[in-house]
Amino acid sequence: MSHVVLDLKASVKTFSRNKSTMFWTIAFPSVLMLLFGAIFSQSTMKYDLYVQNQDMANGNGTYWSQTLITVLNSTNAFNIQTVNASINATDYALTNRLSSLMIIPSGFNDTANMAIFTHGLTSANVTFVYDQSQSSSAIVQSIVTGIVDKMNFDLSNGVNYLKIEGFTIAPRRFSYIDFFLPGVIGMTAMTTSIFTAVSISARFKENGVFHKLATTPLKRYEWILSRTIYNVLISFLGMAVMILIGTLVFNLKIILDAVSVLMVAMASLMFTGVGMIIARFVKDPDGADAAANVITFPMMFLSGTFFPLSQMPSFLQGIAQVLPLTYVNEGLRATMIFGQSQQAIFNTALITALGIASIIIGSLITKWEED
Amino acid sequence: MVDDVAIQVEELIKRYHDVVAVNGISFKVNSGEVFAFLGPNGAGKTTTVEILECLRKPTSGKAYVLGFDISKDQREIKKRTGVLPQNFNTYERLTVKETVQYFAGMFDKRPDVDGLIKLVDLEDKKNAQFHHLSGGLKQRLGIAVALVNDPELVFLDEPTSGLDPKARHGVWHLIDGLHKEGKTVFLTTHYMEEAEALADRVGIIHNGKIVALDATDRLISEYGKKNLLILRQTTAKAVPTIEKLGVKANFDKNSGDVTVHLNHAVAVSDILHALSNTDTPFGELQLKRSSLEDVFLNLTGESLGEENEI
Numbered sequence: 001m002s003h004v005v006l007d008l009k010a011s012v013k014t015f016s017r018n019k020s021t022m023f024w025t026i027a028f029p030s031v032l033m034l035l036f037g038a039i040f041s042q043s044t045m046k047y048d049l050y051v052q053n054q055d056m057a058n059g060n061g062t063y064w065s066q067t068l069i070t071v072l073n074s075t076n077a078f079n080i081q082t083v084n085a086s087i088n089a090t091d092y093a094l095t096n097r098l099s100s101l102m103i104i105p106s107g108f109n110d111t112a113n114m115a116i117f118t119h120g121l122t123s124a125n126v127t128f129v130y131d132q133s134q135s136s137s138a139i140v141q142s143i144v145t146g147i148v149d150k151m152n153f154d155l156s157n158g159v160n161y162l163k164i165e166g167f168t169i170a171p172r173r174f175s176y177i178d179f180f181l182p183g184v185i186g187m188t189a190m191t192t193s194i195f196t197a198v199s200i201s202a203r204f205k206e207n208g209v210f211h212k213l214a215t216t217p218l219k220r221y222e223w224i225l226s227r228t229i230y231n232v233l234i235s236f237l238g239m240a241v242m243i244l245i246g247t248l249v250f251n252l253k254i255i256l257d258a259v260s261v262l263m264v265a266m267a268s269l270m271f272t273g274v275g276m277i278i279a280r281f282v283k284d285p286d287g288a289d290a291a292a293n294v295i296t297f298p299m300m301f302l303s304g305t306f307f308p309l310s311q312m313p314s315f316l317q318g319i320a321q322v323l324p325l326t327y328v329n330e331g332l333r334a335t336m337i338f339g340q341s342q343q344a345i346f347n348t349a350l351i352t353a354l355g356i357a358s359i360i361i362g363s364l365i366t367k368w369e370e371d
Numbered sequence: 372m373v374d375d376v377a378i379q380v381e382e383l384i385k386r387y388h389d390v391v392a393v394n395g396i397s398f399k400v401n402s403g404e405v406f407a408f409l410g411p412n413g414a415g416k417t418t419t420v421e422i423l424e425c426l427r428k429p430t431s432g433k434a435y436v437l438g439f440d441i442s443k444d445q446r447e448i449k450k451r452t453g454v455l456p457q458n459f460n461t462y463e464r465l466t467v468k469e470t471v472q473y474f475a476g477m478f479d480k481r482p483d484v485d486g487l488i489k490l491v492d493l494e495d496k497k498n499a500q501f502h503h504l505s506g507g508l509k510q511r512l513g514i515a516v517a518l519v520n521d522p523e524l525v526f527l528d529e530p531t532s533g534l535d536p537k538a539r540h541g542v543w544h545l546i547d548g549l550h551k552e553g554k555t556v557f558l559t560t561h562y563m564e565e566a567e568a569l570a571d572r573v574g575i576i577h578n579g580k581i582v583a584l585d586a587t588d589r590l591i592s593e594y595g596k597k598n599l600l601i602l603r604q605t606t607a608k609a610v611p612t613i614e615k616l617g618v619k620a621n622f623d624k625n626s627g628d629v630t631v632h633l634n635h636a637v638a639v640s641d642i643l644h645a646l647s648n649t650d651t652p653f654g655e656l657q658l659k660r661s662s663l664e665d666v667f668l669n670l671t672g673e674s675l676g677e678e679n680e681i
Contacts, residue, residue, distance in 0.1 A: 006476040010462050010469070017464040017500070207460040212516075214426055215454040216477040217446065368426075 003218050007226035015234065024195075025234055026241055029188045033242060036184075036306070037177040037250050047140050048310055049078035050101040052089045055108040062109030064124065069104075071151060077143050093129050099310070100140045103127040139333065142340040181246045181254070182332035183305035188238035189267040190299065190325055193231040195292050197275025200227065201366065202288030205279075214368040224363050228272050235268040236261075252337075259341040259348055260332055266352045267328045273358025280365045299325045324354055377402045377524050377555040378423060383432035385418050385579075392418040394579035395432070400572075402523075405546065405556040407570035409563060409663065411673070415579040416559040417457065420528050423557070424454050437523055450478065453522035457529045459513025463502035467493050470501060471515055478520040491515040491545060507538025514545050524555040531565060543568055563663035573663065577671045587663065594669045595661030600631040600639055602646075604654030612649045613642055629653075 015021055049072065055065040073080050083092055083101065093101045104126050112124035126148070128141055204210045213223065246252040278295060282288045300306075302316060303325035309317050320326045331347030334340045378400035385393040393415045400406040408416045421427045423436055425445040434441045436448045461470050471484045488497050491511040496504065504512065510530055517525055527546065531539040539562075546569050549556055560566055566573045567587055574584040583590055602609060606622075609629045613620040619632045631642060639658065646653065667673070 002479070003477060006473060010465055010473050013469065014462050014464045208456050208458060209460050209462075211426065211456050212454065212459065212461065213477075215424055215449060215452075215456070216474060217449055217479070218477045 003222045004226045004229070007218070007223055008230055011226065011230040012233070015230075025188070025192050025238060029184050029238060030241055030245055033177075033180065033184050033245055034249065036180050037245075046077060046079050047143075047308070048081055048099075049140055049144070050081045050083050050093070050098050051104065052083040052085055052087075052092075052101065053104045054085045054106045055104050056085060056106075057109075061104075064109045064112040065104045068126070068148070068151070072144065072147055075143070075147060078140070089127075090129055098129075100128060100130040102144060103129065139330070139338055139340070139343065142334065142338055142343050175250075177246065177250045178252060178337045179308065179333065180306070181242055181252060182336050183329045185239045185242050185264065185336075186267060186303075186325055186328040186332055187300055187305045188242070189235040189264055189328070190271045191296050192234050192238060193268045193271035194275040194278070194296055195289070196231055196234070197227065197272045197362075198279045198282070198288045198292040199285060201276060201279030202282050202285045206284055210368040220366065220368055221363060224276070224359075224366065228269055228359065231272045232265050232268045235264050239264050254336050255339045257335060257341055259344050260335040263328060263331050263335070263344065263348045263351060266348060266355045267324075270324060270351055270355035270358050273355060273360070273362040276362030276366050277358065280362075280367075299323050302326075304329050324351060327351055375402045376400070377404075377437060378406075378557065379435045380419075380423075381433045383419065383422065383434055384430045385415075385422060385427065386430045391579050393422070393429070396576070396579070396581045398574055398581060398584055400555060400557055402555050403553050404571040405550050405558060405569050407566035407573045408557070408559040408576055409561070409566045409573050409667070410576035411561050414561075414576045416561075416576055417528055419576070420526055420557065420559050424452070424526055425449060450520065451523050453517035453520060453525040455510070455513045455517045455525070455527045455530055457532060458506075459509055459516070461501055461516070464500050466498050466500055467504070467512055468497045470512060471519060474516045475519040480520050482519050482521065487515040487518055490518070490548070492541070505538070507534050507541060510534060510538070510542055511545065514542070518549075522554070524557065525549060527556060527558045529559055529561070531560070531562065539565075563667065567663055575663075575667060575670060577667075577673075582670045583666065590666050591661050591663065594666040595663075596665045596669070598633045598661055599659040600633055600642065601657040601659065602629040602631070602653040603627070603656065605629050605646075605652060608649070609646060609651045609653065612645050612651055616641055616645060618642070 015025075051069055051072075053061045053065050053069065055062045060066070061069065069080065072078055083089060089101055089103050092098070108124050108126070111122060114122050115124050126144075128144065130141055204213075243254050243256065246254055274295065275292065278291050279288060282291050302312075302320050303323045304320060305325065309320050309326070312320070327347040327350050331344035331351070334343040334347070376399050378398075380399070381397050382395050383393055383397070384391070384395050396415075396419065408419065410416050418427065422429050423434055423441065425441055425448055428442075437451050439447045439451075441448065462473070465473060467488060468484060471482075471487055475482050475484065485494075485497075488494055491514055493508060493511055493515070496508060501509065501512070514527075514530070517527070530546065531542050534542065543565065546556060546558065550569070556569075558566070558569060570587055572585060573587050573590060575582050575590070583594060585593070604627050606627075607624075610620045610622050613629070613631055616637050618634055618637045621630050622628075623630070633639070643656075
C-alpha cells in the first residue's frame with residue numbers, strides 16, 4: 001500500500017504543478033458552466049409528459065382528472081401532451097417510443113371522491129406506462145409521484161395516512177443550469193479519467209517510464225490502483241468546484257448524497273478502465289490524444305450533457321442509450337437535482353458493474369514488460 | 372554459480388517472429404568488474420540487457436543474475452540490481468530530490484538522498500523539476516536513481532547515448548566511481564571509446580552473436596591492426612633507413628608521408644635515432660594506436676554505425 005500512496009503523492013504533485021492539466025480539469029468546466037449558465041439560466045427545463053384522460057364526462061375531463069392535469073401543468077416541469085382517450089395507450093407509447101405516459105382511468109373522479117369521503121380507505125390510482133430503457137422516464141415518474149403525493153397531503157388536510165411518507169418533492173421550476181450541472185460533472189469525470197489514463201499510459205510507454213518502473217518492486221496493480229484513486233480524487237475535485245459554482249453563482253439547491261458521490265467515483269473508475277483499454281492499442285502520445293478525443297467528444301454531445309435526450313432525433317436517442325455517460329448524467333440528475341436517489345440506483349449499479357469490468361480488462365491488457 | 376560471478380548467461384536466444392535478436396549467446400560477468408557489451412544499434416545489446424533485467428522473457432536459454440534465475444527469481448533480482456535505461460525518464464514535474472525519494476520509496480529504502488544527489492553532482496539542481504534538466508543531467512539523475520537500493524549490480528543501457536562530449540565524460544566519471552566502489556557494472560554501448568575507457572572486459576556482439584569477448588587490451592592486441600607511426604613531410608630515403616631496423620615502411624609520393632608498421636621488436640625511439648643519424652628530415656610524427664573500432668572492423672567487416680535498435 002505504501003507504494004500506492006507514494007505514486008499517488010507523485011501524481012498529485014505533478015497535477016498541482018501542471019497549469020495545463022489544472023485548466024482542463026478545473027477551469028475549463030467552470031468556464032463552460034458559467035457561460036452556459038449565464039446564457040440559459042432564464043430558460044426552464046421541461047420534460048414531455050403524455051397524458052391520456054379516460055375519465056371524461058360530456059366531452060370534458062371530470063373535476064379531479066382535470067385538476068390533476070392542471071396541477072401537473074402548473075409546475076412548469078412538463079410539456080403536457082394529450083393522448084386521445086379512445087386509443088390503446090400502451091401501443092401508442094410503444095409506437096411513438098415515448099419514455100412515459102400517464103393514464104387517468106375512467107372512474108378516477110368517483111374513486112377520488114370516495115377516497116376523500118372514507119379518509120383513505122380507497123384510493124384513486126393513475127397508471128404510469130414507461131420505458132425503463134429511457135432514463136428520463138424515471139425522472140418524470142418521480143416528479144409526477146411527488147406532485148400526486150403533495151395533492152394527497154393537501155387533500156387529507158395534513159393527516160398522514162397515505163403510504164408514501166416524508167416524500168416531499170415540491171413542484172419546482174427546473175432551469176437549464178439544473179440540467180447542466182450534473183452533466184458537466186459527468187463530463188469532467190469522463191474527460192479527466194479517459195485523458196489521464198490514455199495519455200499517461202501512452203507517454204510512460206513511449207518515454208520509458210514504464211520500463212524504469214518495471215525494474216523496481218512496484219507492482220503493476222499498485223500503479224493502476226494509484227492512477228485510479230488519483231482520477232477519482234480529481235473527479236471529486238471537479239465535482240466540488242461545480243457544486244460550489246452552482247450554489248454560489250446560480251443559487252442551485254443541490255442534493256449531495258452517498259449515491260451521487262458513489263456514481264462519480266464509479267464513473268471515474270469506469271472511464272479510467274476505458275482509457276487504459278484505449279491506451280493499449282495506440283502507438284504514441286499523439287495517437288492517444290486523438291483516440292481519447294474520438295471516444296469522449298461524441299459521448300459528450302450524445303449523452304445528454306448539454307441538451308436533454310428528448311430534444312434529439314430518435315436515432316440519436318437510440319445511440320445515447322448505449323453510451324455509459326448517459327447513465328452517469330441521468331443518475332446524477334436524479335439524485336443531485338431531483339433528490340430521487342432510488343431512481344439512480346440502477347444507473348449507479350450499471351456504472352459500477354461496467355467500471356469493475358473495464359478496470360479489470362484495462363489492468364489485464366496494460367503491459368510494462370515486453371514479451 | 373560461484374560467488375565471484377555476477378552474471379552467467381547460457382545459450383540465450385530471443386526471437387521476435389522471424390527475427391533472431393539474440394542468437395545463442397553465452398558469457399559470464401565477474402563480480403566487481405565493468406563489463407561492456409559493445410555493438411552497433413540493432414546488434415542485440417538492449418534485448419540481452421532487458422532479459423537480464425527481467426523485462427523480457429528469453430525464447431530459450433538460461434541466465435543467472437547474482438545467483439538468481441531470471442525465469443523464477445525476478446523479485447530478488449530487482450531488489451538487488453540498479454537499472455539506468457536508455458534515456459531515463461520519470462514524472463516530469465517532480466524535482467530531482469523528489470525523484471530520488473520516489474524511487475527509494477519503491478524499494479522501501481531510506482538512502483542518503485542528499486549524498487546520492489551529491490554523488491552525481493546535482494546539488495545545485497536538487498529543487499529543479501525533471502523536465503527542466505538537460506539530457507546529461509537527466510542521465511546523471513538516472514544513475515542516482517539506479518543506486519537508491521545500494522545495488523550489487525548496476526545495468527547501464529547506453530548511458531551516454533545522445534549526450535555531448537562534456538556530459539559524456541561526466542557520466543564516465545560516475546561509472547568509474549561505481550567501479551572503484553566495487554560495484555559490478557554491466558554497460559551496453561555502441562561507443563568504442565566508452566568501452567575502452569571504462570571496461571575491464573568487453574563482449575562484442577554482432578547480429579545477435581558474441582564475436583569476441585576478452586579484456587580490452589587483449590582484444591586489441593589479438594584482433595586489432597598493428598600500431599602505425601606516420602612521419603609527415605619526409606623523403607623517400609627514410610624508407611630504407613627504417614626498414615634496416617626490421618620494420619615495414621611505405622612512402623606516399625603525393626603527401627610526402629612515410630607510414631611505418633610498428634612491431635614489438637622496434638621502439639619508436641630507435642626509428643627516430645636512425646633518421647637523425649642519416650640526417651633525414653621530417654615535419655611531424657603521428658602515432659596511430661589500434662582501437663576496438665579496428666577490432667570490430669576486423670571481426671565483422673563492418674564499422675560501428677547507427678542502425679535500428681532491436
